[in-house]
Amino acid sequence: MAARILIVDDDERLRAGLSEMVTAMGHIAETACDGEDALEKLGNGSVDVITTDLMMPRMDGFQFLRALLERGDLTPAIVLTGFGSMTQAISIVHDLQAFWFLEKPVQPGVLATLLERAIRHGNLLKETERLQRQLGYQGYLMDLVGTSLPMRHVYSLIQQVAPSSASVLITGESGTGKEMVANAIHKLSPRADRPFVAINCAALPETLMESELFGHEKGSFTDAVERRAGCFEQAHQGTLFLDEIGEMPLSTQAKLLRVLEDSSVRRIGGSTEIPVDVRVIAATNRAVDVAFKEKRIREDLYYRLNVFHIALPPLRHRKEDLPALAQAMIKELNGKHGTRVTDLHPDTLEALTNYMWPGNIRELRNILERAAIVANEGTVMPGHLPRGFGSAAQPEAPAAPDKSEISLTVHAGTELREIENAYILLTLKLTRNNKRRAAEILGISVRTLHNRLAQIREPEPIEEPEHAPM
Numbered sequence: 081m082a083a084r085i086l087i088v089d090d091d092e093r094l095r096a097g098l099s100e101m102v103t104a105m106g107h108i109a110e111t112a113c114d115g116e117d118a119l120e121k122l123g124n125g126s127v128d129v130i131t132t133d134l135m136m137p138r139m140d141g142f143q144f145l146r147a148l149l150e151r152g153d154l155t156p157a158i159v160l161t162g163f164g165s166m167t168q169a170i171s172i173v174h175d176l177q178a179f180w181f182l183e184k185p186v187q188p189g190v191l192a193t194l195l196e197r198a199i200r201h202g203n204l205l206k207e208t209e210r211l212q213r214q215l216g217y218q219g220y221l222m223d224l225v226g227t228s229l230p231m232r233h234v235y236s237l238i239q240q241v242a243p244s245s246a247s248v249l250i251t252g253e254s255g256t257g258k259e260m261v262a263n264a265i266h267k268l269s270p271r272a273d274r275p276f277v278a279i280n281c282a283a284l285p286e287t288l289m290e291s292e293l294f295g296h297e298k299g300s301f302t303d304a305v306e307r308r309a310g311c312f313e314q315a316h317q318g319t320l321f322l323d324e325i326g327e328m329p330l331s332t333q334a335k336l337l338r339v340l341e342d343s344s345v346r347r348i349g350g351s352t353e354i355p356v357d358v359r360v361i362a363a364t365n366r367a368v369d370v371a372f373k374e375k376r377i378r379e380d381l382y383y384r385l386n387v388f389h390i391a392l393p394p395l396r397h398r399k400e401d402l403p404a405l406a407q408a409m410i411k412e413l414n415g416k417h418g419t420r421v422t423d424l425h426p427d428t429l430e431a432l433t434n435y436m437w438p439g440n441i442r443e444l445r446n447i448l449e450r451a452a453i454v455a456n457e458g459t460v461m462p463g464h465l466p467r468g469f470g471s472a473a474q475p476e477a478p479a480a481p482d483k484s485e486i487s488l489t490v491h492a493g494t495e496l497r498e499i500e501n502a503y504i505l506l507t508l509k510l511t512r513n514n515k516r517r518a519a520e521i522l523g524i525s526v527r528t529l530h531n532r533l534a535q536i537r538e539p540e541p542i543e544e545p546e547h548a549p550m
Contacts (some may be wrong), residue, residue, distance in 0.1 A: 300349025
């Protein structure tokens with residue numbers, strides 16, 4: 081597609097020569113005799129690239145570029161400089177944000193290359209400006225809210241990766257909004273009109289994991305009463321979000337890796353490969369180095385998923401976003417519950433700000449949902465918050481118990497399983513029944529901990545004596 085090039089030069093012969101050169105390259109050339117003439121023509125319509133001389137009557141190149149900068153016009157400008165003004169040209173590139181400079185006499189090949197780069201640069205600036213308008217300069221991107229620097233960085237990363245089909249790995253604590261980020265990437269991508277399928281790997285029993293992911297044929301196992309398409313087939317030409325990927329069994333991770341590499345899936349009990357075109361976005365609340373050490377994530381799968389990485393900040397690191405977050409949530413909750421809450425009392429907002437939010441955005445929403453129901457209308461007062469909320473300073477994260485406190489008396493002849501069970505229960509006690517933290521200390525997954533607890537709490541079968549007493 082032809083680009084519009086504005087040539088600004090007071091020398092009519094040079095203007096004509098450059099115009100012919102630009103036209104021969106397949107572009108549309110427009111001309112102006114000085115800076116004032118150029119600004120007038122820019123007022124009648126935009127151009128893709130500007131080439132400008134420095135020394136001109138009425139308004140020279142310096143004044144012209146400064147006027148563009150003050151107007152916020154980001155059109156790439158190439159400065160044409162004669163002998164002896166190279167230092168000035170370089171200074172203009174730095175101080176007045178010109179795209180580049182070109183020494184006279186202009187060589188057609190050099191100009192063609194520079195114009196191509198300037199056009200590409202201008203297109204990137206226009207796309208960035210479009211996305212910034214979408215944000216509305218209010219800190220909103222799809223369902224994400226926040227004007228803090230960490231969130232603006234997240235928005236930038238989303239905007240960069242969304243147009244591609246690259247796999248994305250999102251990391252962050254529980255409740256930070258990883259699924260909302262995945263949804264935003266999908267909605268801003270070329271796949272926006274295709275399915276977005278989300279699956280929580282931590283919520284599925286290991287026996288159902290592969291069936292959910294890959295599907296199954298009728299009769300492939302006891303409960304397979306009919307054929308079922310898995311998540312990959314459901315998300316064909318769209319996006320599949322795998323939440324808590326670190327909770328997926330390693331055997332399933334190996335099969336997932338094969339699907340990602342081959343772009344095809346075989347249902348359980350099936351014999352044919354089904355082609356799938358799916359963009360995969362994965363998320364984990366585990367630190368990657370810890371996940372590797374604990375063998376929770378296969379390294380080859382990690383590198384396949386981590387083409388692009390987005391790290392979400394916890395709420396305690398972006399508390400300046402609390403007013404906007406609260407207002408957005410209140411609006412949503414009013415629609416859900418029919419309440420007419422308008423705002424937060426300053427003391428309520430102070431209490432929310434002083435809290436450390438270990439549960440992040442999810443916890444904030446739960447607190448505000450209760451407060452909105454209790455308040456029903458008007459302003460949310462401190463008394464509408466749960467009793468005792470914020471009365472004591474909250475830790476940034478559950479602290480690891482002092483290992484010197486963990487002691488266990490073991491008697492000779494005790495079975496190993498019994499010792500393990502006692503240690504699990506002691507660890508739970510020390511973490512005040514925080515199962516996720518206990519699992520981290522024990523070096524097992526939350527699912528494994530739940531399974532072990534179910535076995536511990538299951539009553540032992542009563543053994544019948546071989547012979548009844550006489």
